[in-house]
Amino acid sequence: MKFSVKEEDIIVKHECDTDPRYGCEPENRKISDYIIYGIVNIDKVKGPTSHQISYWVKQMLGLKKVGHGGTLDPHVTGMLTILPQNSTKIERIITSVNKEYIGIINFSKPVEKKKVERLFEYFTGEIYQKPPLEAAVSRRIRNRTVYFMKFLEIDDGRMNILFRVGCEAGTYIRVLCKDIGLMLGIDAVMAELRRTRSGIFDENSCVYLQDLKDAFEIWKETGDEKYLRNIIRPVEEVCDGVKKIWVKDSAVNAVCYGADLKIPGITKFEKGIKQNDDIAIMSLKNELVAIGKSLRTSEEIERMDKGEIVDIERVIMERDVYPRLW
Numbered sequence: 001m002k003f004s005v006k007e008e009d010i011i012v013k014h015e016c017d018t019d020p021r022y023g024c025e026p027e028n029r030k031i032s033d034y035i036i037y038g039i040v041n042i043d044k045v046k047g048p049t050s051h052q053i054s055y056w057v058k059q060m061l062g063l064k065k066v067g068h069g070g071t072l073d074p075h076v077t078g079m080l081t082i083l084p085q086n087s088t089k090i091e092r093i094i095t096s097v098n099k100e101y102i103g104i105i106n107f108s109k110p111v112e113k114k115k116v117e118r119l120f121e122y123f124t125g126e127i128y129q130k131p132p133l134e135a136a137v138s139r140r141i142r143n144r145t146v147y148f149m150k151f152l153e154i155d156d157g158r159m160n161i162l163f164r165v166g167c168e169a170g171t172y173i174r175v176l177c178k179d180i181g182l183m184l185g186i187d188a189v190m191a192e193l194r195r196t197r198s199g200i201f202d203e204n205s206c207v208y209l210q211d212l213k214d215a216f217e218i219w220k221e222t223g224d225e226k227y228l229r230n231i232i233r234p235v236e237e238v239c240d241g242v243k244k245i246w247v248k249d250s251a252v253n254a255v256c257y258g259a260d261l262k263i264p265g266i267t268k269f270e271k272g273i274k275q276n277d278d279i280a281i282m283s284l285k286n287e288l289v290a291i292g293k294s295l296r297t298s299e300e301i302e303r304m305d306k307g308e309i310v311d312i313e314r315v316i317m318e319r320d321v322y323p324r325l326w
Contacts, residue, residue, distance in 0.1 A: 054067060070195075104161065129179075
């Protein structure tokens with residue numbers, strides 16, 4: 001598997017090879033493992049909740065558990081990242097990535113395009129929101145970042161505006177629309193909303209539930225895996241924008257048994273790591289071993305000879321995929 005990390009952005013601490021007898025490249029996992037260490041982006045339709053879709057996928061694939069990467073309201077459509085079984089362990093990573101939406105604001109009175117465009121600029125940057133009553137979270141004021149808010153189209157009656165917005169995870173677009181109306185002195189509601197991007201994934205990667213079901217049934221009935229492999233993507237792709245540290249084969253199983261990552265276990269790492277950054281710990285075959293928080297910067301890791309460098313939060317890989325060498 002290839003990541004978007006450039007060779008010049010990787011610092012080699014120790015040159016190491018990987019033993020082909022243990023583990024495998026993510027795309028070459030046997031299909032049963034490929035499913036439980038995968039993700040699938042579902043194009044959610046209006047009606048069901050995110051939890052209902054997760055439950056349907058769980059039943060469909062015969063899994064023990066299924067999670068998702070960020071709740072969509074029942075009437076909101078678009079990208080819902082489904083996390084089968086072992087992939088639920090990276091839920092915090094996928095739910096925290098930036099999101100993009102396209103939607104319609106309905107105003108109670110006709111509005112001027114220029115005024116709305118100015119307000120879109122005003123609400124770009126750091127904003128403060130109180131979650132709506134229907135949200136299942138504490139209704140305390142929180143700050144979120146809107147990266148862009150673009151005017152796309154206005155209808156003939158000047159009461160509906162089509163817009164696109166890119167924002168930090170946890171931004172309430174419904175509240176954003178209402179606040180824009182308050183600034184205009186009129187009522188405004190979010191009439192339509194569709195999620196078009198979540199992190200590195202856009203809506204072109206989405207499939208319908210029926211597509212997933214058909215691909216699964218084809219595999220079960222004929223043994224043909226290619227349709228399922230085209231729909232499900234390795235969980236490692238979620239970490240394409242997360243800083244990475246690659247570890248020696250000899251360190252993989254120690255991490256899987258709960259050991260924090262220390263300097264002797266690493267072989268290479270990305271530049272630009274800061275303290276408390278999310279870190280993806282990778283095998284030399286680019287398998288996701290665990291995720292954690294960095295205790296050191298890249299500069300410190302480069303000059304250190306001993307000591308802990310990552311506080312492990314969640315172990316993704318099963319134990320004993322690699323040999324126990326401690």
